[in-house]
Amino acid sequence: MTRLSSLRARLASFDHAYLLxxxxxxxxxxxxxxxRTGNPIQPYRxxxxxxANDEQMVLRVA
Structure with a gap:
């Protein structure tokens, strides 16, 4: 498993993606x-x- 720095972990978090x-x-x-991408470096975008087929929708902002 890829270990992220604390800053990268915070920037790659769901909370950060939600606020963005x-x-x-x-x-x-x-x-x-x-x-949710399934990529440990960028788990959410x-x-x-x-x-896409390999991604899972977590939130829809309209």
Missing amino acids: AIRLSERSDQELFVV VTARPP
Whole structure:
């Protein structure tokens, strides 16, 4: 298992992705998704595209 630094772990957390998605949605009318990637370096990401087959949608910000 990949060990992350404390800063990377905080930046790669669900909480950080959630806050980023909220901030971005306040600045645009775009629908955003927080997805779980399965990648230990980037376990969550914010995207305007629906999740790919190997990703799991965790949150939808409209």
